[in-house]
Amino acid sequence: MESKQPVMSSRHISLWYDKTRALTDITMDIPEKQVTAIIGPSGCGKSTFLKTLNRMTDLNPAVKMGGFINFLDKPLQQYDVVELRRRVGMVFQKPNPFPKSIYDNITFGLRLQGVKKKSDLDAVVESSLRRAALWDEVKDRLKQSAMGLSGGQQQRLCIARALAVNPEVVLMDEPCSALDPVATAKIEDLILQLKQEYTIVIVTHNMQQAARISDGTAFFLSSQLVEYDTTVKMFENPGDQRTEDYITGRFG
Amino acid sequence: MTNRSVTKTKEQVIETGLFVVAFMTVVFLMLILGFLLTRAWPAVQEVGLREFLTGTRWMPSSRTPGYGAFTMIYGSLMVATGALVVSIPWGLAVAIYISELAPAKVREVLKPTVETLAIFPSVVIGFIGLVVLAPWVARTFGLSHGLTAFTGVIMLSIMALPTIVSIAEDAIASVPQEFKEASYALGANKMETILFVILPAARSGVTAAIMLGFGRAIGETMTLLMVAGNALSMPTTRVLGLPLPNFFGSVRTLTATIAIEGLDVPWGSLHYSSLFVIGGILFTFTFAVNLVAEMVMHRKEV
Numbered sequence: 001m002e003s004k005q006p007v008m009s010s011r012h013i014s015l016w017y018d019k020t021r022a023l024t025d026i027t028m029d030i031p032e033k034q035v036t037a038i039i040g041p042s043g044c045g046k047s048t049f050l051k052t053l054n055r056m057t058d059l060n061p062a063v064k065m066g067g068f069i070n071f072l073d074k075p076l077q078q079y080d081v082v083e084l085r086r087r088v089g090m091v092f093q094k095p096n097p098f099p100k101s102i103y104d105n106i107t108f109g110l111r112l113q114g115v116k117k118k119s120d121l122d123a124v125v126e127s128s129l130r131r132a133a134l135w136d137e138v139k140d141r142l143k144q145s146a147m148g149l150s151g152g153q154q155q156r157l158c159i160a161r162a163l164a165v166n167p168e169v170v171l172m173d174e175p176c177s178a179l180d181p182v183a184t185a186k187i188e189d190l191i192l193q194l195k196q197e198y199t200i201v202i203v204t205h206n207m208q209q210a211a212r213i214s215d216g217t218a219f220f221l222s223s224q225l226v227e228y229d230t231t232v233k234m235f236e237n238p239g240d241q242r243t244e245d246y247i248t249g250r251f252g
Numbered sequence: 253m254t255n256r257s258v259t260k261t262k263e264q265v266i267e268t269g270l271f272v273v274a275f276m277t278v279v280f281l282m283l284i285l286g287f288l289l290t291r292a293w294p295a296v297q298e299v300g301l302r303e304f305l306t307g308t309r310w311m312p313s314s315r316t317p318g319y320g321a322f323t324m325i326y327g328s329l330m331v332a333t334g335a336l337v338v339s340i341p342w343g344l345a346v347a348i349y350i351s352e353l354a355p356a357k358v359r360e361v362l363k364p365t366v367e368t369l370a371i372f373p374s375v376v377i378g379f380i381g382l383v384v385l386a387p388w389v390a391r392t393f394g395l396s397h398g399l400t401a402f403t404g405v406i407m408l409s410i411m412a413l414p415t416i417v418s419i420a421e422d423a424i425a426s427v428p429q430e431f432k433e434a435s436y437a438l439g440a441n442k443m444e445t446i447l448f449v450i451l452p453a454a455r456s457g458v459t460a461a462i463m464l465g466f467g468r469a470i471g472e473t474m475t476l477l478m479v480a481g482n483a484l485s486m487p488t489t490r491v492l493g494l495p496l497p498n499f500f501g502s503v504r505t506l507t508a509t510i511a512i513e514g515l516d517v518p519w520g521s522l523h524y525s526s527l528f529v530i531g532g533i534l535f536t537f538t539f540a541v542n543l544v545a546e547m548v549m550h551r552k553e554v
Binding site: 056081082089090092097098111113158162165 | 428433434436437440448449
């Protein structure tokens with residue numbers, strides 16, 4: 001899978017929570033402006049791997065890691081973590097807007113960076129909400145609480161919030177698992193739109209979703225990367241028996 | 253009778269019994285309130301509520317009696333507010349430290365320690381204030397004696413601390429992990445996350461903690477009786493021409509007045525009745541504060 005220049009490349013990443021091994025020797029490249037899906041059964045390490053990509057794993061003091069990950073020209077550890085997380089945004093499994101207004105949710109990251117000018121903030125609010133396909137639904141109630149939105153709207157708001165700081169990579173950790181099929185379809189459309197501008201890595205337990213929206217798919221099993229190839233190849237002609245068993249629903 | 257119906261009857265009896273016991277608390281509340289109001293009524297009728305709330309001459313047993321309780325309202329509000337000025341930042345800092353920053357081992361020691369502060373009888377705290385803090389205040393600030401509002405404020409702020417810490421800490425600790433993750437993922441550091449995400453998300457609980465701390469402070473009797481000097485005066489000072497409370501003067505609180513005068517007041521006299529008016533004023537303060545706290549805590553989060 002070397003169709004495009006990798007934005008991130010993981011080399012021999014291993015990770016432990018105390019004594020429990022969560023990742024074993026993961027080596028894979030994340031190509032630019034594509035959707036890369038990570039699939040696998042619960043507990044296979046797919047979410048943990050995603051969290052290593054913006055160093056959210058640093059927040060857990062029990063985590064120990066080996067190997068390295070390059071983001072563009074240098075390893076993640078050489079980035080200032082604040083800058084890294086601005087450039088590598090994240091959307092979580094459960095929609096988690098802050099209990100603040102829609103406007104304040106979107107501008108949170110910018111305000112942290114010291115942007116204060118109202119016209120600048122207004123412009124980013126509109127462009128982020130438009131890119132997250134939420135503008136038309138909320139443009140008249142930007143000052144209202146984000147908690148009043150539906151689950152699907154909340155998740156698109158979280159995507160807009162991540163986009164507001166203009167990241168290069170967006171990590172999504174099962175972003176549709178708490179949503180109904182209609183809201184899921186909207187997010188999937190959105191992801192296909194977003195890959196024009198952003199590199200997207202999505203963890204999903206939904207194989208149809210991976211098949212629908214991703215260009216490349218990685219299959220994780222018991223902390224290891226079993227197989228990583230184009231999504232078409234993975235779903236039509238997997239190279240590993242375990243991949244085939246998982247994809248055809250024989251376990252998982 | 254079958255076994256089953258025996259069990260059923262038994263359950264019925266227990267349930268009714270529990271209802272009666274629970275209902276008794278409502279009855280007692282009503283009785284106390286009713287007693288307070290009926291005893292206060294003669295004085296309110298004779299003197300008028302206006303004199304109680306705005307008058308500054310309190311001499312109920314004089315030949316020319318005065319029933320102005322404003323001096324004590326001033327004293328009570330002054331020490332309670334002063335205590336909160338100290339204990340809010342202090343209590344919030346402790347609550348934030350316990351729930352967000354302290355290592356697990358420190359937290360396990362600190363939390364019960366703060367809560368233990370609440371179990372000291374107020375007379376003990378008052379006595380310590382009297383023999384340790386008051387002389388220190390007198391020496392340090394060059395006063396003739398140390399029984400001042402300032403002394404009361406310090407002791408009271410320590411007493412309000414456990415209330416504020418434990419309620420604020422609960423509120424802060426119950427802020428969902430997801431909010432914190434979202435904040436970190438947007439590039440916030442720990443302090444920014446605490447200030448801009450955790451505290452705003454916990455604000456109703458934090459407000460309730462402050463209100464209940466105020467209720468604790470305004471209702472406290474013994475400590476203030478012992479250390480605040482009990483002078484019927486409204487000490488003021490001028491700072492840049494503005495009249496401000498002078499915390500190095502002695503004050504008497506509403507609670508202390510009832511405790512001091514309630515012992516030897518002739519029963520049934522106007523003085524006796526007027527002490528119930530003071531009780532009513534006190535009750536109104538604490539009731540209002542608790543009501544607001546309750547409303548804030550149960551308000552839907554924005």
